[in-house]
Amino acid sequence: MRDDALDIPSYEDMLAAHDRIRPHIRCTPVRVSDYLNDLTGASLFFKCENFQEPGAFKVRGAANAVFGLNDEQARRGVATHSSGNHASCLSYAAMRRGIPCNVVMPHTAPQAKKDTVRRYGGQITECEPSTTSREATFAQVQAATGGDFVHPYNDPRVIAGQGTCSREFIEQTDGLDSVVAPIGGGGMVSGCCLTLSTLAPETQIIAAEPEQADDAYRSFKAGHIIADDAPKTVADGLLVPLKERTWHFVSRHVTDILTASEQEIIDAMKLAWKHLRIVVEPSSAVPLATVLKNPDRFAGKRVGIIITGGNVDLDRLPWLGSA
Amino acid sequence: MRDDALDIPSYEDMLAAHDRIRPHIRCTPVRVSDYLNDLTGASLFFKCENFQEPGAFKVRGAANAVFGLNDEQARRGVATHSSGNHASCLSYAAMRRGIPCNVVMPHTAPQAKKDTVRRYGGQITECEPSTTSREATFAQVQAATGGDFVHPYNDPRVIAGQGTCSREFIEQTDGLDSVVAPIGGGGMVSGCCLTLSTLAPETQIIAAEPEQADDAYRSFKAGHIIADDAPKTVADGLLVPLKERTWHFVSRHVTDILTASEQEIIDAMKLAWKHLRIVVEPSSAVPLATVLKNPDRFAGKRVGIIITGGNVDLDRLPWLGSA
Structure with missing residues (x-):
């Protein structure tokens, strides 16, 4: 059902988007790691959007x-x-x-x-x-x-497009207890809400955010959009605030927003590189950081983590103290 | 046909190995990159053995x-x-x-x-x-x-096991003009020879070796095994010499051995991290380095590259001058 005032995309818009974009995107693979499963007590599935040709779900x-x-x-x-x-x-x-x-x-x-x-x-x-x-x-x-x-996230066409990722993810994993995705402006999280609220309404949608750019967390608690002026975090894809269309989805369908510190994000990033052997940008490590930080919440569950991108300056890695 | 004197594994041994090990290994995905295809003029397919749980085809x-x-x-x-x-x-x-x-x-x-x-x-x-x-x-x-x-490579069970990789690769890609794999002791290359000489005899098998540890190249040219005492290369998985069982396969089925310099290996490694967004160890970058170095040989061809492993010290990356 389309919300005409805001031009909110519908589930059918997402399906149409998927048909439209399929020749131009990759159905990215899902990675698992016994090591990370043992570490968290959960069954983790990582959707590798860093494997899109330009390196990001966007x-x-x-x-x-x-x-x-x-x-x-x-x-x-x-x-x-x-x-x-x-x-x-x-x-x-x-x-x-x-x-x-x-x-x-x-x-x-x-x-x-x-x-x-x-x-x-x-x-x-x-x-x-x-x-x-x-x-x-x-x-x-x-x-x-x-x-x-084409706004980076506050655009119904963009949200419908991002929603195709969680559709693939649910099909590839035969269902998940929760999906954890990083939140900046909320484009990917809104896409998850759009798709999962129809396709897998029992799947929890958890947003993960840097403590140092936690405007979505504070918005979620306050019940209205709070925008920060110039947050600083290593997760440089997550600096922007929610807008009305992403707030529409976040406020209705997100179960919770969890945050992680800069050091926790960097540690999770390095852990993903080491054990998944994929190149993950700092923003994409925030979900794993929050899962590691909240073991009781995820233990025993099937948890999908969206690796949103892998565009990193390989000459300046944050754990080498040169970033 | 088994060679009794050397206990050389057969194609049937490889098939039996595949049935035996399937529950314990991953059928690793194949990555492609439009960027690397444009750069080389070839259609490159990367078999991601770095995604095995312990991080290597072995x-x-x-x-x-x-x-x-x-x-x-x-x-x-x-x-x-x-x-x-x-x-x-x-x-x-x-x-x-x-x-x-x-x-x-x-x-x-x-x-x-x-x-x-x-x-x-x-x-x-x-x-x-x-x-x-x-x-x-x-x-x-x-x-x-x-x-x-269990010898690291000069063991018929080991060679038969390694041969399962190129079986998956051929099935995943619907055929390849050539497969390029790094060569140290020759376990993976022998597995490719074992499998492809029966399954895809038209597929060329190219071995890729560091210039600074080119004992397989010199063996191939000389027609007998030459072993170096203590070669030094950033590709630390490729320091060991051929032995009689791997020489059996290399001398019969390998089309050519190509070499790359240390800097070419490091450049190819960084290129793979940047454009495939996977963590690749230096040894696994040698095939891409040789493809970049010999464009005329590979342009217009379907080229399979085996990414043999992804175990890297993330605190000491060779392009950062700290290795």
């Missing part, structure tokens, strides 16, 4: 937006502001459709992120690292290009 | 040896000398059967390797880091325990 929502455009809009392309995985995933999806993608990024963004966007054909317009500059610059770019604005 | 041969023992021999357990993945994989297989595993390791072996063997219940006897001390210590241990000696 290709799902981006591809749904890009391939859902009509031909006329597609000619003008898409546009967004992001200094993270959404920018490269949107560029990647646009490249696959052969349409323009304009991205506004702060000039302070890491060179590696800019390089990835450009590798996928994205056009970067740099701004100052402030909200004012970003919004003004984005308005200019959008006016000049007519590109369709 | 669990296949070890499990075949352990689970093929009769009950009487099993009570006395198994024994080996190794400071690498074979020691932990044999301990792991023995733990799963609930039998003793004795491992002779030089006292200079990294603490992390000793910890892994002990975690899987392996009993370590330390020796001096010399062949004389290792052989004398091993003879004592074997006399005292009666453990069945």
Whole structure:
């Protein structure tokens, strides 16, 4: 049932998104580790979205937006502001459709992120690292290009796309007691809510957040959106606040939000690299950190953890003290 | 057809091994990367043996040896000398059967390797880091325990077990023009020869070796085994020489042996971490290094690369200059 005021995506929108994006994404594998199971007393399943070609789940929502455009809009392309995985995933999806993608990024963004966007054909317009500059610059770019604005998470097409991940996950695991996903703006968590509330309503949805950027946790407790100004955490994919569409899902369907400290996140990241032997970015380690921190809650359960991305600066690993 | 003089395993031995070990190993997934395909002009398929529970393909041969023992021999357990993945994989297989595993390791072996063997219940006897001390210590241990000696590669049960990897690989990819695997003692390469010479005789078998430990390359050119005394390379899984059973396969079925420099190996390792987002040990990066170095040879081909293992000291990464 669509919520018309907010344009909230429906389960059918998620199914349509899956059909639309299937040629452009990977059905990512699920990893297990006897070692991590013994350590936690739980049966852990890790959905490896870091294995998407551009290295993050965000290709799902981006591809749904890009391939859902009509031909006329597609000619003008898409546009967004992001200094993270959404920018490269949107560029990647646009490249696959052969349409323009304009991205506004702060000039302070890491060179590696800019390089990835450009590798996928994205056009970067740099701004100052402030909200004012970003919004003004984005308005200019959008006016000049007519590109369709694809918000990193507060967009019904994006949420419907992200929802395809937990659909695969439930099918691959034959059911889970809970799914734990990191929460920043809430795009992936909203996608889980959208899909699981229909497909597996008995599965708990747990969001995992850095203590040092716990605005979703505080929003959840307060019952309304609280946005922080400039949180600082190693989990650099989780800096942004909830918006009205993701709040819609989080406030209705999330069972709980758990938090972890910076050191707990770094320890969990290293543990995942060592025992799953996959490259996981700090944001993606927050769920494992919260599971390790709350053993009584997860022991004996079938727990799905979404590894949201694997884009890391390999020259600056947080446990080596150089990050 | 079994070669009785050398006790060479047959294709049927490999099939029997697969049935025997299936409950104890993972059918590891195959990763692809559009980026690496564009870079090489080839269609590359990476078989992720680093995703075996103990982190290396060697669990296949070890499990075949352990689970093929009769009950009487099993009570006395198994024994080996190794400071690498074979020691932990044999301990792991023995733990799963609930039998003793004795491992002779030089006292200079990294603490992390000793910890892994002990975690899987392996009993370590330390020796001096010399062949004389290792052989004398091993003879004592074997006399005292009666453990069945499972050589890291020059054992027909081990070679038959390793052969199950390329069987899965061919089935998962619907055929390959060539398979490239690293070569040290030649266990994995011999397994590929055993399996592919029957299952996919048109598939070329290419071995990849560090320039600084190129004894297999020189053996291949000379037509007889050449063993180096103490080669030094970052690819620390590839230091050992061919033996008669692996030479049997290498000399008959390998198409070519290609080599890569230390820097080429490290660059390929970092590239695999970045674009496949998997943790790959240096030895496992040698095949990708040789493919990058010989583009004309592989362009336009379907090339299978065996990622043999992912056990790495995450505090000492070779590209950070701390290894």
